[in-house]
Amino acid sequence: MTEPGRPPTIRDVARVAEVSVATASRALGNYGRVSAETRARVLAATEQIGYRPNSLARSMITRRTNSIGVVCADIASPFFAGVVRGITDEAKRAGFDTLLVNTDEDVATEREAVALLMDKRVDGLIVSAADVREVEHLAGAQERGTPVVLIDRISSMLDADAVTVDDVAATEEAVRHLLGLGHRRIGVIAELRIEREADWANLLGPDLDRDRGELNASAARLLGYLRAHRAAGVPVDPSLVCRTGSYDVGGATEAARALLTRTNRPTALVTIDNVMTVGAFRAVRELDLDLPGDLSFVGFDNLDWTTLVRPALTLVEQPMHEIGEQAARRLVERISGDDQEPRRILLPTSFLVRGSTAAVES
Amino acid sequence: MTEPGRPPTIRDVARVAEVSVATASRALGNYGRVSAETRARVLAATEQIGYRPNSLARSMITRRTNSIGVVCADIASPFFAGVVRGITDEAKRAGFDTLLVNTDEDVATEREAVALLMDKRVDGLIVSAADVREVEHLAGAQERGTPVVLIDRISSMLDADAVTVDDVAATEEAVRHLLGLGHRRIGVIAELRIEREADWANLLGPDLDRDRGELNASAARLLGYLRAHRAAGVPVDPSLVCRTGSYDVGGATEAARALLTRTNRPTALVTIDNVMTVGAFRAVRELDLDLPGDLSFVGFDNLDWTTLVRPALTLVEQPMHEIGEQAARRLVERISGDDQEPRRILLPTSFLVRGSTAAVES
DNA sequence: CTGAAAGCGCTTACAG
């Protein structure tokens, strides 16, 4: 149809339809009054020359790009992969596309990523904050008019919507299950990133009823562990609460190995996310422990493989896809002008009892 | 620093630095001649008012957005999640960011996605084509000057770079291993999407030496299976070559179940991607078959869980991250003006012998 | 080395 090297512009449409550029624009954008007949001519011309609006030019004026930025720790992790799928599904439905960035939990990287996304003029941001205390760059984005929705973590230092699961309830239920089976020594493998030593000490302290707002997912899940013990009147042995040396499978394996080879080892083990689950399970394999005979085991995240091992793993399931959908939905509402109080959306987890947990042998 | 609701523009920089907008632009873009002193003033002004260029405006003129579009089947699948991570890593390194779209292997969705990405003026496209025969939209993108790099699949109908593993060699090696162990009845669970019946028949036909160009990954892997048999002088029983009813775990489970419960069942089973592996392995579990006693099993893709089951799975490993990196690297080269002949980059797979395969019992 | 001016491709008050 059109030979000129460059794609047709709205001027070409106007010329072919024999109207002004302004009218062509209105006809295409269903904006202002345009007669039906004129609109038809413009549409025909558009069709004829294969015109597609240059979204860059449009965005310059409308100050809307119809794209959102997603800042996550690592798209290769099954959790974020699932969440991001939910985000893109919902975003697409609402007419947005998605810019993706990984941070590997590094705040400096995150800061840079946010700056870049702002430069690209994304209409909103969904982020799993690397550090729930270092969020000025996110506050900055909000001030510039770019809404932010947090996922997986909540920050008390940021006035933003957040979509997470009910982390406290999740592990509380898991541990209650184990306590109900008679377990009294329950180990837990958690990740390192509780930012300050003081918070760590504090977490194990007396104040179990505090709001979870200031806690990252990992700490909140630990809190559930503690509350379940208190509710059952069972004292917690702090030495059973393990922090991994690094946030990866290897770190979790080491921590679990140490825990499971000590004297007076726990009769049950709980993990707090899918990376820890893989790591801890690896230690179980290495030590050739029998589940649930030697040890009861509770995993996190309902991934395919957890039903392929024998016995199948009892675990906490997070609705990954839905976390993403809800986050995207909330963000789109914000972009559309919603300015109610920020909401914390706590999605429920499911506790799936399978074969890896059993009553303690007496 | 700046109070006006809107972010500062280059005009603000120019005013503060007491130069013209043109000079400010040149100083910031290291374009043309600017005196050191002037540049310093401009940089200082930029710093002072917190100026960040509006990339939209810049892109309008330069016709470069520094972003690439990634069109994959499903980011929630471990394979694509790994590949996309590789893409984003390499893209970021080169100064590009990444727009992500899922197609669920639907060509119509893919077409729309490509159109949208073109509207956003991405500088290039990386795509796992849903149908290697329906690629006019990709050819269209190329004609408009937007380079395309294929991943995971090669299309003989498109003159584009492609990054895949050596699919033929991958399964050829796996099957040779099994043949070497004395297996003579080797089942294979492949996916459905071989577009035409004729191709299917043809695949099992005599022409094993044809170029793999016209084949999707699935078919190419089947070809390796066939060639290994021929090389060993072992006839292929076509009834051992199974197509799943649908491309998902359930379909694979059904197919494997049927294969493993028939009379004269195979003594070994090979799968051709990670979805098929999960599905087939599920059938193995259901039937409570002993590996490798009752059956030798070869999986695909080296995911964490494959060493957590007992026995650990012998499998074909794909360098997922590297596939992504190479694709992004190639694309960036194209964007930078490289116009050599399209290259097909075949990355090697690794065959990892673990516990799920053993010599056939005689 | 620097500035005035045109222009990228649109949208949107403002008149008519």
Next chain:
DNA sequence: CTGAAAGCGCTTACAG
């Protein structure tokens, strides 16, 4: 209902 004109925030020949 329609058009002429301004302008979004930049870059880039073109003069000087």
